[in-house]
Amino acid sequence: MASEIEVKAPGLATTVQDLGRPGFYHLGIPLSGAMDRLALVAANLLVGNPPDAAGLEAVFMGPELVFGRDATVAVCGADLPPKVDGEAVPTWESFAVKAGQTLSFGYLKTGARAYIAISGGIDVPVVLGSRSTYPLGGLGGHEGRALAAGDRLALGDAGASPAGRSVPEGLRRGPGGSPVEIRMLPGLYWHRITETAGKRFFKETWKVAPEADRIGYRFRGGTPLDFVPREQPFGAGSDPSNIVDACYPYGSIQVPGGTEPIVLHRDAVSGGGYMMVGTVISADMDLIGQLQPHTPVRFVETDMEGALAARHERAAIVNQIREHLA
Amino acid sequence: MRYSFGGDEHIFVEVDESMSLEAFFKALSITGAVRDSAIDGVTEICPANASFQIKFDPDRIKPDDMLAELKRLERSADSAPSVIDTRIIEMPVFYNDPWTHETLMRFRDRHQDPNATDLEYAARINGKASVDEFIAAHSGAPWFVSMVGFVAGLPFLYQMVDRPRQLEVPKYLRPRTDTPKLTVGYGGCFTAVYSVRGAGGYQMFGITPMPIYDPKSEHAYITDDTMCLFRPGDIVKFRSVDRAYYEDVEREVAAGRFAPKMRDVTFSLEEFKADIDAYNTKLEGVLNGQ
Known part of the structure; x- marks a missing residue:
């Protein structure tokens, strides 16, 4: 398998997102990009990516992804428990996934959206300055839409980045208190x-x-x-x-x-x-x-x-x- | 003009509560001046019908400084003549088409007048004797693209006639969950052309065979690298066409051969207001290469 990931199951509405596409709002093309930008930035930094690299935004339910090459991965934002070949791994912490292994997710505990960063980033074409998906306009991301089973996503070139690095708990920002x-x-x-x-x-x-x-x-x-x-x-x-x-x-x-x-x-x-x-x-x-x-x-x-x-x-x-x- | 901060990243400016060509022109002129002055920290410049909005990065320009810049540009825009270099574009419309008709029949329970079609209702409340007479008014005088937005590439258009001749219809009582792609709709005093299929609350009058949003770069006439045909300030002339013409254009579009009638034109608000009908005739002459 090549430098890519294969989508075995897509989750609910998993999309490719980076930090967004400013400059076209006057034509009705919105910013798009991660809804929780801090979580995407943190996930990217954990795997050695630039903060604005493209990752995956999974809402309520995670995807199932088969890796075509070794990668360092991090999941930040919602507490959507990641698993590598069925084995639980932590959120807000980088972990290794080897070629041929499967990344999947357990049931959502808190929050709504998890950000999955993969070393090298998701390498979909840049459209109007961004890799973010805008499904309503069929623009950007992977074919302008949420992921579907069978999709293959290319990964960018990655340097070495260690597993086991984590964001200290006090910096894991999320909504607190009720209301x-x-x-x-x-x-x-x-x-x-x-x-x-x-x-x-x-x-x-x-x-x-x-x-x-x-x-x-x-x-x-x-x-x-x-x-x-x-x-x-x-x-x-x-x-x-x-x-x-x-x-x-x-x-x-x-x-x-x-x-x-x-x-x-x-x-x-x-x-x-x-x-x-x-x-x-x-x-x-x-x-x-x-x-x-x-x-x-x-x-x-x-x-x-x-x-x-x-x-x-x-x-x-x-x-x-x-x-x-x- | 009324200025309001939209959070810490936007300034929203209402030129007038009511729609008018003067308010639209003022918004267009000030947003043009904002673009020309290339203020560091400005990230989005959005003219709208009778208002506009600027998005800025408060880490690069303080909100109060941004506000002061806009007020300065407002003062200089006051003395500028209302003349713009723009384009006039012909859009073929198959009014009363079977596809929007099928859709509107599915949503009669959300309409003010369930026993009439959208066109019959619009004709009646605008005092027209027939649907044909209403279509003649809609496709008669040209329209300004007074705003692009809602979704990608969707133009709002305001007709270039004096206020007594403006057509007005309310939106649906409750929005539909479906509108065919390229539907020509109407709400308040605005025509909107739905660039993509989706929800909508405007009355549906017809459909155009001419795509206006091109995310896959399939249409040579949408040369703008933003994938959207229309920009605020464009002038549009609707042409009422029959089913055969509609299907011809559709085939030409599919074969990649279609190009709409489109000409560069200079528009003067003062000259327009001096004699609206004569000025519109002149514009149509430009469109037809006369």
Whole structure:
């Protein structure tokens, strides 16, 4: 067998992802890339790859992969227990897989998405500057789609990288506490809802809905929002939650009909006609990618200063991982 | 104009709450100025119908500095003439086609008027005597691509007529789970051409045989290396065609021989507003090589 892996079983919706494809949002082509970027970066560093190498993102259920050459592998993010030829190996730690061996996974314990980095990276063609998969547009990754049984993925050239290196437990960032707190900056069309509705939005506990994917995470369980009355502007549409179709920031929280907030994620629709009440701060987007359906969540208000402080804290963790593995 | 931070990585700017050609032009002009000034740290520049959005890296440019830059560019855009160099493109549309008809019949329970088709409903609420009269209005005056997005390469189009002649229809009561690829849809005051098959809430009027998104690089006329035919600012003229014409184009597309009618053109908002019908006739002349 050559320098490749064969997909024996694909998992639920396993895709090739790197850190994303910026620069084409004005044409409706979203960022894509790992939903939990910190986990992909950590997995790559563990196996000696550059942080932005392409790996696999497995959601809820892992794939079964047969290796065509020796490789160093690491699995970070969700606690989806990896096994080599049936033998359990740890997450957040590099391990060796020999040519002919099979990497498979047990049942998901915590989190939602596991990132599988393989030394040398997944060598699919670079499309518009990235190897990430954007399935809605049939773009990038392996043939523009999630993996299927029988697929063969080429691996890049790898230097030697030791097994047994691990990310210290304190640096394994993931959503904690219940309810999980997601920080957001109110804004965009926040002024469209009443003061009472705004206060209640932060006070209530929401739950991740089953409709939660790479495009966006839907939440339910809170009280529908009340809107400030107005005559709808020309071109906006008749529902009070409608606006003249506009861009949607990555992380923005739209509330169609005022009922169920949706946080757009890496495969975001780039625009549309629903008002948004604000935007999840960049530091907390990784955490959303690890939420399972039915997880209780509270939105917590912050300001720009708070958002930037959280951004720096997250970057400091990435730096510590980098230094630890250097 | 209303500025709002979208988290720590975006600035969202609403030029106007309402749709108008003036608001669209202003958004296009400022985003053009942002692109030209090549500000370090800007990663995405997205003009929309009556608003725009800038994505930036706050590690490279502070959010307040980014905001100050945009306000400075807004002031200089105010004095710029509303003239753009753009393209006019003809898009053949098979209105009232069997495929969108089959789809809309499957989703009648989500529609305002389950006993009419989308076209019959749109004609009635816009005061047209017949579906044909509605199609004549839709394919009469040209349209501006006022935004590209939602999904890859999907254009939103705003018709180049004064407000009393604007066609308006609501979206479906509940979105459909299916829309055929290349459906010509309508919601609010916008036409949208669905670049890929998928969910959708716009009323369905017809279908075009002309692909507009090309992830596999199969169509020579989509020369842009972004794989998307349309850009904000393009002008589009719909041409109502019958089934035979539709199938001809489809065959030409499959054989890799199809090229839409497409010309470079300069558009002036002031000249357009001075005499809309005469200006549109002139544009159509350019399209037809006259």
